[in-house]
Amino acid sequence: MGSKNTNDIIILGIESSCDDTSAAIVGNGVILSNVVAGQKVHEAYGGVVPELASRAHQQNIIPVVDQAIKKAAIKQSDISAVAFTRGPGLLGSLLVGTSFAKGYALASGIPLIEVNHLQGHVLALFIREKGQPYNPPKFPFLCLLVSGGNSQIILVKDYLEMEVVGQTIDDAAGEAFDKCAKVMGLPYPGGPYIDKLAKEGDPLRFKFSKPKVPGLDYSFSGLKTNFLYFLRDNLKETPGFIEENKADLSASLQHTIIEILMDKLVKATKQTQIREVTVAGGVSANSGLLAALQQQAVKHKWNLIVPKFEYTMDNAAMIAITGYYKYMEKEFVGQNTVPYARTKL
Numbered sequence: 001m002g003s004k005n006t007n008d009i010i011i012l013g014i015e016s017s018c019d020d021t022s023a024a025i026v027g028n029g030v031i032l033s034n035v036v037a038g039q040k041v042h043e044a045y046g047g048v049v050p051e052l053a054s055r056a057h058q059q060n061i062i063p064v065v066d067q068a069i070k071k072a073a074i075k076q077s078d079i080s081a082v083a084f085t086r087g088p089g090l091l092g093s094l095l096v097g098t099s100f101a102k103g104y105a106l107a108s109g110i111p112l113i114e115v116n117h118l119q120g121h122v123l124a125l126f127i128r129e130k131g132q133p134y135n136p137p138k139f140p141f142l143c144l145l146v147s148g149g150n151s152q153i154i155l156v157k158d159y160l161e162m163e164v165v166g167q168t169i170d171d172a173a174g175e176a177f178d179k180c181a182k183v184m185g186l187p188y189p190g191g192p193y194i195d196k197l198a199k200e201g202d203p204l205r206f207k208f209s210k211p212k213v214p215g216l217d218y219s220f221s222g223l224k225t226n227f228l229y230f231l232r233d234n235l236k237e238t239p240g241f242i243e244e245n246k247a248d249l250s251a252s253l254q255h256t257i258i259e260i261l262m263d264k265l266v267k268a269t270k271q272t273q274i275r276e277v278t279v280a281g282g283v284s285a286n287s288g289l290l291a292a293l294q295q296q297a298v299k300h301k302w303n304l305i306v307p308k309f310e311y312t313m314d315n316a317a318m319i320a321i322t323g324y325y326k327y328m329e330k331e332f333v334g335q336n337t338v339p340y341a342r343t344k345l
């Protein structure tokens with residue numbers, strides 16, 4: 001970014017809520033770097049092992065921050081504030097990022113900014129890249145936030161003013177993808193594998209149960225159980241049932257998850273009369289969900305905005321951009337701030 005002016009606002013963002021250690025630099029609202037280190041150690045276990053995640057964060061955090069600063073071509077002394085994910089997430093993982101951010105802010109004499117991970121996923125829609133077109137949504141808008149830990153419909157009134165209008169009462173959509181993929185013997189996280197297999201399968205071949213939850217709330221645990229029992233019953237008669245029907249099972253499962261998500265989203269747009277619609281979180285990378293969103297956008301005349309793929313997954317760019325908007329409002333926290341495993345928006 002060249003040499004720093006006194007008015008430049010440069011934010012270091014830190015994300016460590018689950019199994020990705022990430023650091024990013026945002027300069028005056030523009031992304032300068034975004035480094036993500038994944039953790040392969042969990043693959044053998046078919047899910048994230050919290051204890052191993054914390055240890056891997058501890059190993060990764062310094063090299064990742066160092067790389068983010070170098071890639072952004074700034075000096076450490078240029079950084080105006082440190083923003084970190086305070087929660088929700090795995091407590092041991094969050095403690096690594098929080099402690100690092102606190103130490104960094106203290107040592108550099110700069111403000112500390114806490115960021116809600118979910119708010120970060122929503123504000124990923126405002127990530128601006130140098131020399132790239134910038135088409136952020138207009139307020140107010142609805143955001144379907146679908147990740148491994150959350151499924152929510154959020155009414156976004158302003159950068160820092162959001163209201164959850166619907167959410168899952170049990171499992172998240174990503175969890176449904178991952179847990180069903182696991183029983184099919186697919187690697188973790190299973191969402192992308194189901195997505196790939198679904199492209200070759202018949203989405204209407206198998207029928208799975210859809211929940212009857214009032215209002216705009218979601219539920220995915222019944223579908224997961226239904227899928228599990230369906231496989232168990234069929235495997236009794238046909239031992240090769242999963243192998244022989246992998247594509248159709250994936251396509252039918254994905255179709256059901258998408259129908260559940262879309263039914264409530266359409267209902268939310270009707271209730272709120274808002275046609276500015278966005279999507280965020282890891283599951284928004286799903287090709288079937290994106291196609292369904294595009295179809296409904298045409299049908300209901302929505303202005304649909306989809307974030308760039310790399311910013312839908314866990315990343316620190318979304319934490320840094322949220323930190324930037326909080327910096328403008330001087331929303332700082334003290335050294336006594338602690339992370340939280342569960343929280344609302």
Ligand code: KG4
Pocket residue numbers: 018146147148149150173174175177178189190191192195281282283284285286287312313314
């Ligand atoms: O946002 P994210 O990286 O982490 C959380 O904050 O949870 O989301 C991860 C989730 C996982 O459940 C993963 O299976 C799912 O996003 N996912 C997908 C796809 N890509 C990632 N699910 C379905 N289809 C995909 N293409």
